[in-house]
Amino acid sequence: MKFRWQSTAAVQETTTQEMTQQENPKFVPSPDRKYEFFQNVEITPEGIAIIRFDCPKKVNSISFNLGREAQRLWREEIAANSQVKAVVWGSAKKDMFIAGADIFDIKSIENKDELVGVIEEMLNFFQEMRKKGVPMVSAIDGPCLGGGLEWAMWCDYRVCSDSAKTKMGLPEVKLGLLPGFGGTQNLHELVGIQNAMDMMLTGKDVRPDKAKKMGLVDVVVASQSVEAVAIQSAADLASGKLKSKRKAKSWMNRLLEDNSIGRRLIWNQIDKMVKKNTDGKYPAPFAIIQCVQHGLENPSTKFKNEREQFAKLAATPESEALIGMFDGFTQMKKHNFGDDASIPVNTVAVMGAGLMGAGIAQVTADKGMSVLLKDRNNEAVERGLNYMRGNWDKKTETKTYDQV
Secondary structure, three states: OOOOOOOOOOOOOOOHHHHOOOOOOOOOOEOOEOOOOEOOOEEOOOOEEEEEEOOOOOOOOEOHHHHHHHHHHHHHHOOOOOOOOEEEEEEOOOOOOEOOEOHHHHHHOOOOOHHHHHHHHHHHHHHHHHHOOOOEEEEEOOEEEOHHHHHHHOOOEEEEEOOOOOEEEOHHHHHOOOOOOOHHHHHHHHHOHHHHHHHHHHOOOEOHHHHHHHOOOOEEEOHHHHHHHHHHHHHHHHHOOOOOOOOOOOHHHHHHHOOHHHHHHHHHHHHHHHHHHHOOOOHHHHHHHHHHHHHHHOHHHHHHHHHHHHHHHHOOHHHHHHHHHHHHHHHHOOOOOOOOOOOOOOEEEEEOOOHHHHHHHHHHHHOOOEEEEEOOOHHHHHHHHHHHHHHHHHHHHOOOOOOO
16 A cells, blocks of 8 residues: 655646635526526436536536535425436536535635534535435546545446546645545545545545546446436436446455454554654644544444544644645636736846755856846855856856857
């Protein structure tokens, strides 16, 4: 079992404008568009209800308001509708399932303890959907990340496309958080403890072929066939023609994961790896481990513990800083210069004349630009200049320096 730590706040390939689901105050329901975040529900003659995410912005993301509207949609059109034999969750947007949860909803809550109740409401909704007793299928084409993957894991069956844009993952750890919609409990049930911990502790993406191999999805098809195959799968599940099966574990994984001694070996290895990569100073990975361990030992309180741990992490300075970095990075992508506009640069200032600063200054000067080199005193600047002169002298001697 091998883990690779990635410390980046660039969790999703979206901008702040795309991720922030600022609800449209002008939205007015009509017969043609009853919901702000969903297309109108379509029910086939066979009783398959097709619910397509369609958020106002460029991407689909799970906001508080989307969650509330989803509950209303379900209770008004699905819960008591005896005609519905199965449900398909898909997307009206091309190359897009759900890019994740709206982290700016989380950021906007000052008292993070309030998140416990918000998450509990969504978990109750997911469990309410399950109680209807009809098969649910997710039709995944494009990014299925964070809360989007957690939504899909509450379904009985997952159909995904083989598109290069399709990827699945739980990147919450990169924001100092953990999967809070049941992800720490549902993922290992599908892919095993080792694969689940690898995904959650690194936040890495999983592509369709690997997702199929590890049991995260059931079928991989061409993009243009995803919804059609999902609808047919839902119908076959409802009729009993198709059975939802979890991927069988190898004998080695059964030996490690399905008994206390094997699990102890796994947890010891994971604990050593996380401590090595974080120096014990990054709380999110340890909270993820705690959630999985608690759920295995205390199934009756597994979701309660998960949301409480999520709220605790959201209140940490580490999470606040990582979300701030993510916000800053995405804000930098937004500008009004136009795609082709450029600003000529003729002078570059370098702060610090040490080896790195002097090296940057030298490379910049080699490109024909004027360089301003600054350090705490003249002696430090002179050391940097001497370093550059020495490099230039060596290049001149070996005839590898082209004078400008």
